Amino acid sequence: MSAIISIKNLSKTYEGGFQALKDINLDINKGEIIALLGPNGAGKTTLISSICGIVTPTEGSITIDGFDIEKDYREARAMIGLVPQELTIETFETVNNVLEFSRGLFGKKKDPAHIEKVLKSLSLWDKKDDRLMTLSGGMKRRVLIGKALAHEPEILFLDEPTAGVDVELRKEMWETIRELKESGVTVILTTHYIDEAEKMADRIGVINQGQIILVDEKKALIQKMGEKNLMLHLCEKLAEIPASLSNYNLQLNDDGMQLRYSYDVQQEDTGITGLLEGIEAANINYRDLETKQSSLEEIFVKLVQKQ
Amino acid sequence: MNYRAIEAIYKYEMARTWRTLAQSIVSPVLSTSLYFVVFGSAIGSRMSDIDGISYSAFLVPGLMMLSLLTQSVSNASFGIYFPRFIGTIFELLSAPVSTLEIVLGYVGAAASKSLIVGCIILLTASFFVDMQIMHPFLMLFFLLLTALTFSMLGFIIGIWADNFEKLQVVPLLIITPLTFLGGSFYSINMLPEFWQTVTLFNPVVYLISGFRWSFYEISDVDLWVSLGMTGLFLLICLVGIYWIFKTGYRLKN
Structure with missing residues (x-):
């Protein structure tokens, strides 16, 4: 399988001197679901933020399908959709508007049919004209996923997507992620829920104290370890x-x-x-x-x- | 160039204006109308003409500038501070957009809003004051240049501020006093000589003076000096914004 994301010798030291990432090397294959596991403060979000351009790495390089995230940031970022850990949405806007905004931001022309498809797949179609402030926490989480999918990304980052989500909704999200994988989307998932990684992922990466301790096929990992x-x-x-x-x-x-x-x-x-x-x-x-x-x-x- | 991103940011920001119509447009128009009623019609009728222009007519360019400056700064600073405050800035930073495109979207929307307010104020003024615009294109040029420059300043403030108090500090404690003391309500020639010299260090003097010239061909400083100073201020704001995105100041870790 070819690598769609290639991370070489990536390190990140924050201004205060805290080293969040230490010499990370990782290849993520096209079409796979990889789960990054690690305790709080392990460096998962910093790793994702570095790939997406939110955090500037101190050392190392990252390429997305051969495009350098700094030199070819337009091509690289256009391929990525990011669902952040926090529920960060503009509460006064409507569901449909925030999705259209995301699509436009990524340079894609308007496509109401695609937005409809995304909203329907996330069971949000009947809420499309509702303001985000009127939605439940689980719905807001789905809106974030919808925003990330609005520009038809080939790679989707899900940073703790099911944190604070009830069991039923979590299962629905797992189903959505599976469907995305079937449609060819590469999914990178960080999670605290081991069972989530166990059920969803093809490969597991374990991060601790800014280092990748291990990356392996889920089945092989369970067998080996x-x-x-x-x-x-x-x-x-x-x-x-x-x-x-x-x-x-x-x-x-x-x-x-x-x-x-x-x-x-x-x-x-x-x-x-x-x-x-x-x-x-x-x-x-x-x-x-x-x-x-x-x-x-x-x-x-x-x-x-x-x- | 990612034109669709510029359009998306612009439309998103303008949608906020229509959503908060009372705050964005009605409020500045109402407060400026009150200035016209109190200073223009009530007190102004008892004031002598300035350089041959009635006081109420003299007020119009100054009040337009007062509104334009405060609106441009507050619109742009809030526009970029809000996504930082609620965290949605991540989307902007992870999208395939350049600095220029982000600035064009936010500053363009903020400048548009203040231009709309400026034009409505001009229309409102025409109901209270008998006035003329001798150089309408120059007036529009000044209006546009000032709206863009101060929207950029507002954008910088929105990036610099890390709380709502700071967001208000510059417009309230710096921009408003500078505008009041920059000749909105009087000609600086009416000041004692020492204060005239001090006033020349106030950049707003040049904006108001040049803008007033486009109305009545009277000014406190030479038109070209006004244009030059406005251009210089625009350049300083451009450099500031370039530096912010180059270094990721307050945006990236």
Whole structure:
């Protein structure tokens, strides 16, 4: 897959001396959904703002489909739509007017049919003549998405798009993002919600303290970084783990009714057979067993804690 | 050139004017009409002519300038400060628009609004005062030049201000006193010699003087000096705006 955004050695130090980005290198492929995960203050918004021209990088270069964001800013920016984190809209204007303004700002000629399509896809068509101040928070969030889509961008940045949005609306937005991807739009998503990244993204990038710790395919990341747990639900309470099982990475829960065995799925010998034989030999009876793959959230916490 | 962006900004800004018609147009026209009634008709009838012009007629160019300057500055400063204040400035900074296009959109709209106000005031004045415009094209030229220059100054103030108080400080504490003391209501020849010299450091004197010349062919300073000073002020504002966008002052981190 070809890279539509190419970031090379990008650093950003703010006036006060705070280094928000440290030597970022990242290629974003055409047509993919990439989720950037990271704790508050990790540098996600600074990275997006640098690509979109809102923040001036201290070092490094960014190209959009081969266009340098500084030298060829017109071509580069024309391809981008940005949905910011904050609900920044002019409350006295109508929905239709703010979308038309955005389209004009990006140099596109009026196209009421496209605006209608965007508003309908965001369930805002019946609100087109309403002032933004009369809309709910979720609707305002959708207006921001509509503004970003008004000029038919090839790349869409969504900075925490579902922050403060109820579950139902979040699902609707996920659906919209999926449709955009199907239409060929490259989506870059920053989020706090790991499940959002897990459900939506093709690739995941983890940012912490201004550095990209890791970028990988979502499935590969879960496989590589994830460990699996085998849970044994015991028939009787166990006071302590028998010495004969001390070689295994076992944990007994507080009430003594569950044993947890963590293992690496990548290993050829996971040790499960030997463990189960050892448990039988130690006369420990269990009524049920289950295995659980670690979630993206657990991987994320582990990665950030490692730093 | 991204003409559609200029058009979009211009129309968006003008839409605000129509939306807030009372504040944008009715209010300045009403306050200027009150000046004409009080200073022109009531007090003016008891004042002697200035350089052969009745006081109420003498007032017209000064009051137009007073309104033009304050309106241009406040329209343009609010126009760019508002998106900064509510955060929608991100869209402008991330759009494929150049500095020139942004300035043309905002300054063009602010200047248009103050020109509309100026013309309405002139029309209103014609109901109160018997007056003539000896050089209408020069009058329009001065009107346009002043509206553009002070709209640019307003744009700079809108970028510089980081709160609403600062947004009001320059128009209220600098522009209005300079206009009042710049010969809106009197000829600077009526001042003692020392204050005449001091007044010449007030740039507004040159604007009002030149503008008044286009009406009655009377002025406090030479017409060409007025034109030169207005042009110089325009140039200073242009350099200021260029510097703001070059450095990203108060716009970009």
